Amino acid sequence: MLKTFSIGGVHPQENKLSAHQSIIKAAIPPQVAILLSQHIGAPAKPLVAKGDTVKVGMKIAELGGFVSAAIHSSVSGKVLKIDNVIDASGYPKPAIIINVEGDEWEETIDRSDTLVKECKFSSEEIIKKLTDCGIVGMGGACFPTQVKLCPPPAFKAQCVIINGVECEPYLTADHQLMLEHAEEIMVGVSILMKAAKVNKAFIAIENNKPDAIELLKKTASSYPGIEVVPLKMKYPQGGEKQLIDAVTDRQVASGALPISVGVIVQNVGTTFAVYQAIQKNKPLFERVITITGNSLAKPSNLLARIGTPLRQLVDACGGLPDDTGKVISGGPMMGKALINLDVPMTKGSSGLLIMNEEEAKRGEIHPCIRCAKCVDACSMGLEPYLLAQLAAHGEFERMEKERIMDCIECGCCQFTCPSNRPILDYCRLGKNKVGAMIRARKAKK
Amino acid sequence: MENKLFVSLSPHVHSEDTVKRNMHGVLIALIPAFFVSLVVFGIGALIVMVTSVVSCLFFEWAIGKYIMKSKTTTIGDCSAIITGVLLAFNLPSNLPIWIIILGALFAIGVAKMPFGGLGCNPVNPALAGRVFLLISFPVQMTSWPVVGQITSYADATTAATPLAIMKGVINGTSGVSLNQLPSAWNLFIGTNAGSIGEISAAALLLGLIFMLWKKIITWHIPVSILATVFVFTGIMHLVNPVEYARPLIQLLSGGLMLGAIFMATDYVTSPMNKKGMLIYGFFIGVLTVVIRLFGSYPEGMSFAILIMNCFTPLINIYCKPKRFGEVAKKK
Amino acid sequence: MNLILIAVISLGAIALISALILFLASKKFAVFEDPRITEVAKVLPQANCGGCGYPGCSGFANACVKAGSLQGKYCTVGGQPVMTKVASILGLEVEEAEPTVAVVRCNGTCEHRPLVSRNDGTRSCAITSLLYGGETGCSYGCLGGGDCVNACQFDAIHMNPVTGLPEVDEDKCTSCGACVKACPRNIIEVRPKGKKSRRVYVSCVNKDRGPIAKKACEVSCIGCGKCVKVCPFGAITLENNLAYIDPNVCKSCRKCVDVCPQHAIVELNFPPHKPKIAVVEEVDSTKTIETPKAVEAVAVSVDSPKENNN
Known part of the structure; x- marks a missing residue:
């Protein structure tokens, strides 16, 4: 009997159209708009000004508070201006707009594909490095990772749960990432375990991804303390509290943090970013995003730079269909509807879902029949x-x-x-x- | 220029479940019982059914249009049809047409529409209509035709129902004894006098299975009612087997099955969470048996459900679903 | 006969005993209340709108009697006459207060503000403002959900189906402020009614920079500052790309109206405009017809987060 969370839940149609589409590198756009507030907490403070030259991976904004995250340039070029752009929330928010020139990376970044298994840093050093690299939770909520890893002194972490559930319909970015970068994710998990000072980690995957479960189980055998937990499909299994309930049978009390039951939850995307930040010195400036939709010509998983206008990503997947009625950043259950495709991609953009007019319109509202x-x-x-x-x-x-x-x-x-x-x-x-x-x-x- | 996009808060997908789908499901679940009634009561059942459904629809439409002056009509949601069918199921097959129309008027015009129509009625409209008729026309409402008179309607000869026999025994009427009761099998398939829809437990259970399969209702209400009645009447039977009938006979006779499966489970008037549903079902069972064994009416189901309908808001306030994280499963 | 007698006696006895209990209870638990509170409450309009800032009319009466002065207390519904009565009951001085009215500071009609998206969510301004900036390019302006209409107890504000903006019925408006609180964008402001209901105000709350505001709406304030320069009384301030006319300083000379390139400054209930005569006395002496029903057709697009968070 597979585990799942205990209360409620629904079974939306999966519609994983882009499953098993290998990750493709998206083209670098001519201009990017990097939002200063891509995470929960205080917006970052810009470190660059109009006219400055930036390189890929250069820190362009620093932490604006305790709960905040640094932001790095995803391209090389010149800062055009710092101005308001409309983001996924539908309101104008400040962003650094950069005109792209070439693709010149910071020299400190290791661009090779070789797997670096050995982690020579201490727990504190890892956390500091994650802060520097602007790592945030990449499941959508974008909670700064370093804050999660430093619980209040009253609590002690007992285990790390890696969220590979991807319970949202349509989205496949995490699934594909697990298939293509299993080893890197395992190293990432080990680093997170070291940072959180625990020796147990669970990787939770829903059973609609049997290939990922099998692959990660095989890979995990050579890493001590990591266990892959297959879960029964049910939405919203990827919710932090639901996931903890499903994996450990513990329920986080109302208003409490997951750490109160000794658990730290991290997304697989984050884990991969952690690996890159610690072992390859690469800050978080690109991520895998699923571009999908029933009417879209080529639903795909793209590796794209933060700040890329979503329109360009859609164009790479066959262009916006004529009958488009709604564009959603994220999955269909919790994603945000966008007013246009000029919204830039952020660290939390896990997917972009195109719906046609018919799918998009809400149904007619009837009186409540108290069906419970x-x-x-x-x-x-x-x-x-x-x-x-x-x-x-x-x-x-x-x-x-x-x-x-x-x-x-x-x-x-x-x-x-x-x-x-x-x-x-x-x-x-x-x-x-x-x-x-x-x-x-x-x-x- | 691309279309102006729709913008709304999440979720952006829907389960495709609709009110209509649920109502249709209930109607489909009612088909076996209706079929049995056609076989058993023939033309009488058909006349009562058609009159009841048509007048319920008419009153819902007319009240909505001419009295409440609403621009849209609500008859499309099928709830009035269900009210009509359930009302007919609770009536004897030889009831005069004008009484049926009065019942429909009460059900729709008093119990449903004044409160705001579908979703707002405090008690089950069909039951309210039935009880109104039972109190106003006790003679017509309690003379059930003998089964098998397929072609007769108003002129059908009548017979005593199993419940009337049981009541007679309890009241000490001379010449009746529990031995006159039909066998459990006869009650199960439905060859006894009674209201149109209540005679065949088998057909009603078929409907229950269908509704459970389609996830239209959950098991809590019907099972808790039936279990309570079974246990309660079982105890009474053990105490005095001469006066009180066997629990199985009690379960299969009268409107108990119909009430437990179709009337008590009405969405609008039943509690909103599992714990509440169990409490609600338990008290319906208790009240039904109390009325059957100690009250003056032979059948207590309708009254029991109506009474508990009135307590539903209180049950909803008292019972809350189990909140996430309230009781840590393991510390 | 006996039966009737017993009934009469027993019921009579019960009645007597109950009366005694009630009498004693009323003596024992009597609460002293200043009789003037009831008197004051009687002259109040009993609309219980809360416009005075107190919970209902009795709350206001209580406060008036206890405070011992009418400083800062004003019944917006009853206005000056009621306050005079209250003052005479309490023997206090009444404060002269200018009548006020709710003003919708957005003029982003369907024509002025092109739609850029279609809102498919619940038609409620409070919910729409959680969702996004609105169907138009202006993320400060009226959302058209009608929360203000629902909030009004006096039937004084209505949506105009043509413009999609709320309109205040000046005769009915008591300036209780319910709509001001209901508006998630802080578009509605309670402003002095002005002489003969003549008012000048900036009908926009957009704080975007000029080009963005201009693109979003034809009649937006672009923060150019022309009105600030032309105002002889210093009544206009410019903050966050948005001009604001202080009604207490403004003399209704209407110079700013002429100078505004976006026509974002609105004048109400003035006689037909003669651009060259801009002196107040001149205007007053013309004695034109009183506008029978001063209906204000103004919708505004503004948002001031500070006020929002109350």
């Missing part, structure tokens, strides 16, 4: 129908009691609702308002 399917589907054990009702009526105090802040916005409730109700829209509104209320209360004290 949302309650069954909620992976956090909440009552989405009630939360949505309360939010629509502005009863935010009661929402707080009903634990709206536990909501992970996985979308299972809205996915499953036979009446097509925008449950999550209202839950988000409530979460936003209740969050503001809690912050205001804290500020008063």
Whole structure:
């Protein structure tokens, strides 16, 4: 019996169109826009100014706070300006715009493909290096990795879980990365274990990727302490709390961090980036992104530079189809709909999904028939129908009691609702308002 | 220039599940029972069924259009059809047409539409209609025709139902004893007097299996009701086997199966989480047996469900689903 | 006969005992309340809108009586007449307050602001603002979801289906501020009504730099500063590429209206415009017809995060 998380969950159609498409290097764009806020936390502070010359891998922005990440140039060329561009959030955000000239890399970066197994750094050195290289969680949330690896002193990590679940439909970037870079990922896991000072790591993979499970199991045999855990398919298995529940049978309490049960979760993409940062001196300036969609000519997995306009990546996959109705950055369950394709790629761009007009339009909304399917589907054990009702009526105090802040916005409730109700829209509104209320209360004290 | 893109919050995909799909599922699950009723009661069942469904649809449409003045009609969602079918299932096959129409008017016009239509009604409309008729027209509502009179409608001869026999025994009426009860097998396949839809437990169970398979309902409500009734009547039977019938006979007779499978599981009026569903089912079972054995009516299912419908909001407040992380499974 | 007697006696006894209990309870648990609170509450409009900043009319009455001064207390619904009555009950001085009205500071109609995307989410400004900057290129302007309309208790604000912007019905608006709080973009502002309801204000809240703002909307404030220069009273300030007219300083000379290249500054309820006569007295003496129903058709696109986070 395969493991999975215990509460709720849904089974969306997989639609992994780009599965087993090997990773292709995307062309370097003529201009990139590198956002200063690609991670959770304070935006980075730019280190360059208009007219400066930059090289690939050069640090162009430093940490803006404790929870923040450094940003590196993904191209070589001249800084055109620092200006606002519209990002995936739909609002203008500051970005460094660079005109590309050639492709000149920093000399410190090891560009060879040779596998470096031996890690000669200490735990502190690794963490410092990750900070310097601007490594963030690449599953989508973009939480700075060094912060995750330095838990508050009250907690002690017992194991690392590597998230290779990729439970979002359509996305295949992590899957392909595991297939092509199994050894590097294993070294990355060992480095993370060393940094977190633990000797146990689990690599969690859903059983819809049997080839990846098999390959990693084989590779893992020569690395001590690493165990591959196949999991039963269910969305949202890639959610941090759900994954910990599935792998270790421990549930993170409401409001607590995963470290409270002694677990640090890292994405496989992050693990690969960690390997490159520590062993190859290569900061995070490119990543694998899945470009996919039913109407797209060539769904592919591309290795692209951060800051590349998404339009160029779509063009590399056969161009934007005429009947496009929606473009989503990320997967269909949690991704963000974009207003156009000029949005630049960020460290958290795991995929780009093109939907045609028909797929894109939301269905007609009917009255709630109280079927309780949302309650069954909620992976956090909440009552989405009630939360949505309360939010629509502005009863935010009661929402707080009903634990709206536990909501992970996985979308299972809205996915499953036979009446097509925008449950999550209202839950988000409530979460936003209740969050503001809690912050205001804290500020008063 | 490319199209202007749609923008909305996630999720961007949907399970393709719809209200209609669920309603159609329920209707399909009702087909076996309807088929049995056609075989057993013939033209009478057909007349009652058609009258009930047509008048429910008509009242929903007319009330929506002329009284509530809403621009769109809601008859398309099939919920009025289900109300009509379930109402008919709860009526004897020789009921005069005008009484059926009154029942439909009460179901739709009093129990459903004034509260805002589908999704807002506090009690099951079909049951409300049935109980209204039962109280207003007790004679017509409790004279069930003898089975097998395929071609007769109003002029059919009537017979006592198993529940009436049981009640007679409890009340000490002379000339009745539990020996007159039909066998469990006869009750199971449905060859006894009763309301249109309730006679064949086999057909209703077939519907239950279909709905469980299609994930339209979960097992919690029907199983908890049936189990409670079985255990409770079992105890009573052990205490006094002369007065109280065997639990299996109790399970298979009257509207218990119909109620447990189709009426109590109505989405709108049943609790929203598993724990609540079990509590709800348990109390329906208890109330049904209490009314059957100690009340003045031979059948208590409708009343039990209506009473528990009224308690559903309280159950929803009391029972919360198990929150993630509330009880750490292992420390 | 006996039966009736027993019934009368027993019920009478129960009634007597209950009455006694009630009487004693009312004496024992009596709470003293200043009788003036009820009196004040009586003259208040009982709209319970919260525009005064207190929870409902009785809360306001309570506050008025307890505070001992009417400083800073104003019933927006009743206005000056009600405040005079309150003052006379309490024997206090009433503060002269200028009547105010809600003003929608966005003029980004469908014509002025081309759509760049289609919002397929729930039609609510609060939810849309979580999602993105809006259907148009302006991420400050009116989202057209009608949250302000839903918030209004007085039926004083409505969406104009042609422009897609909310319009304030001046006669009904009590300037309670409910719409101001409801708007996630802080587009609506409560401003002094002005003499004869004549007002001049910047009908835009876009803080983008000029070219971006101009591209997004034909009538956006581009922060050029011409109005600041032309204003003889120093009433206009320019901050974050956005001009703001301080209503307390503005003398309604309307020089800024003429000079604005984007027509982002709006004048309301003035008689037909004669560009050369810009003196206030001149305008007043013309004594033109009072606009019967001053309907304000202005929608604004602005966002001030500071105010947002209250």
